[in-house]
Amino acid sequence: MRVLIVEDEPSMVELLRYNLESEGFEVSSALDGEEAMLSIEEQTPDMVLLDWMLPKLSGIEICRRLRRDKEYRNLPVIMITARGEESDRIRGLDIGADDYVSKPFSPNELMARIRAVLRRHNPVLGSDTLTVSDVTMDLVAYKVRRNDRELHLGPTEFRLLRFFMERAGRVLTREQLLDGVWGQNVYVEDRTVDVHIRRLRKALNGENDPDLIRTVRAVGYCFEKA
Structure with a gap:
């Protein structure tokens, strides 16, 4: 399974990459929103971990575009962001994110959420x-x-x-x-x-x-x- 990390902080990318690869996932990354969309179009991942605040194109706009496109509307998306207010979580979920994780987060909890979302989208994985x-x-x-x-x-x-x-x-x-x-x-x-x-x-x-x-x-x- 391949996960695309969309995050503009290199240290966070490396943290996520380490934990995902330790669980057997293949990992690719994008540092801004436009690069993320190009990466998804070139090779669609099995899941996207998506930061809210990104250069060039926000995470919210990326999620909105994915949900409007019939080719990507079922692509699993988990938003990872420092914006932890209830209104932000509701907005992220309403726009189509499958889950929402606030920074700082527990790597173990994040991995559990990733597995849960993947099972919902593809029950055979469990x-x-x-x-x-x-x-x-x-x-x-x-x-x-x-x-x-x-x-x-x-x-x-x-x-x-x-x-x-x-x-x-x-x-x-x-x-x-x-x-x-x-x-x-x-x-x-x-x-x-x-x-x-x-x-x-x-x-x-x-x-x-x-x-x-x-x-x-x-x-x-x-x-x-x-």
Whole structure:
């Protein structure tokens, strides 16, 4: 899961980055509102941690724009700000923020709020199993079944399938798949994605099974919900 931190204080960015990466999240950051919007448009994160007071474009305006855009209206947003008055909290929530955290805050409380918001948006994230269509993935035993057939996947194909299933119905670019499965700091060629997609398809698809991985020409791939 990738979190975008939108915060103009470098020390706060590093504090948030440390705690998020310690919990296994991938992290990117933006120091002003315009940079944040560009980052969201280039690669949509799974959540935005959004400061209220930002250069160039305020956090409130960013949240307002996201909620007006059908592509981003369901993107989870937590506002983090020094403005702790009740009227400010109400305004932030009314504009569409999923939660509101006042500075100073407890890192442990913030992480709990992040997990709670992500579970509300995607309930499967709080479960030990993922089920999409006729595919079930056991995240504890590392087993995958399609109907009554057990699938034998390598570690990369398992991570790839999990990434797909957690985002079922969304079209994912090769760059998003590379960052989400292999990591942002690992150099892997785009065609490597296609190789592992072929392996995953071969493992998933029996003789009479429909192909759940749809190729979107010139864009990427989508794991179909049905």
